Amino acid sequence: MKIGRHELDNALILAPMAGVTDVTFRKLCRRLGAGYTVSEMLTSNTQLWNSDKSRLRRIHLDEPSPRSIQIVGSDPKQLAYAAQLNAEHGADIIDINMGCPAKKVCKVAAGSALLANESLVAEILASVVAAVDVPVTLKIRTGSDPDHRNGVRIAQIAEECGIQMLAVHGRTRACRFFGEAEYETIRLIKQQVSIPVAANGDITSPEKAKKVLAFTNADAIMLGRAAQGRPWTGVQHRVVHGSFAKSITI
Numbered sequence: 001m002k003i004g005r006h007e008l009d010n011a012l013i014l015a016p017m018a019g020v021t022d023v024t025f026r027k028l029c030r031r032l033g034a035g036y037t038v039s040e041m042l043t044s045n046t047q048l049w050n051s052d053k054s055r056l057r058r059i060h061l062d063e064p065s066p067r068s069i070q071i072v073g074s075d076p077k078q079l080a081y082a083a084q085l086n087a088e089h090g091a092d093i094i095d096i097n098m099g100c101p102a103k104k105v106c107k108v109a110a111g112s113a114l115l116a117n118e119s120l121v122a123e124i125l126a127s128v129v130a131a132v133d134v135p136v137t138l139k140i141r142t143g144s145d146p147d148h149r150n151g152v153r154i155a156q157i158a159e160e161c162g163i164q165m166l167a168v169h170g171r172t173r174a175c176r177f178f179g180e181a182e183y184e185t186i187r188l189i190k191q192q193v194s195i196p197v198a199a200n201g202d203i204t205s206p207e208k209a210k211k212v213l214a215f216t217n218a219d220a221i222m223l224g225r226a227a228q229g230r231p232w233t234g235v236q237h238r239v240v241h242g243s244f245a246k247s248i249t250i
């Protein structure tokens with residue numbers, strides 16, 4: 001699979017997880033089978049970048065390429081500036097977080113709270129894409145709540161704005177981590193856009209990954225909690241399914 005000019009080693013992606021997927025863990029997962037990883041979310045407010053937490057979340061040049069950094073915020077200009085600085089500091093790809101349901105993120109109208117405001121989504125995406133020469137990707141949930149699943153519309157906006165890969169967690173903002181992820185919205189999104197789509201949510205085994213890929217026709221699988229404490233999950237996927245990683249490489 002390709003993100004802009006970057007050809008991934010395989011289509012198995014480690015999901016960004018704040019407090020879990022730090023640079024050491026990401027490097028370990030790449031070595032053990034993940035084709036691509038994304039950093040923990042970093043605030044777009046550069047005034048907060050001097051803290052130890054933000055310093056550790058920023059780009060690390062000893063990480064294998066392509067290095068992707070995820071930014072979170074709600075102000076288009078602030079996000080564009082944060083993207084620019086990260087690209088200058090060595091980010092190969094900028095990822096925008098519109099999937100986080102955490103209260104401290106949503107109360108400042110960032111993360112998954114943005115899904116309810118399609119015009120602001122468009123403004124943010126256009127502003128970040130225009131600010132950098134590197135590919136920009138987006139991570140979303142399927143909508144605000146089960147009655148407002150506008151994931152397809154958001155995906156179309158993303159494509160129109162020049163986003164080069166979309167990762168979709170099959171839950172809404174309101175669903176947080178409750179219940180089971182659904183893949184129907186991811187399937188519909190994949191039908192409606194031509195940019196690569198990564199399916200995410202509750203994928204815990206190679207068998208489940210195969211099923212989700214077959215159902216959604218997604219270009220990649222993104223694993224989060226299944227890899228937590230188990231960085232060798234990528235190898236397991238290969239071992240259990242033989243050519244699994246190869247078979248999902250586009």
Ligand SMILES: Cc1cc2nc3c(=O)[nH]c(=O)nc-3n(C[C@H](O)[C@H](O)[C@H](O)COP(=O)(O)O)c2cc1C
Pocket residue numbers: 015016017018019020039040041070097098099100139169200201202203222223224225226
């Ligand atoms: C501890 C934890 C931290 C997370 N942090 C982030 C984050 O920084 N950025 C983001 O986009 N998603 C974040 N997520 C969501 C995951 O990337 C993923 O979408 C979610 O866990 C569903 O995938 P899974 O079922 O494979 O875990 C986090 C999830 C967990 C459990």
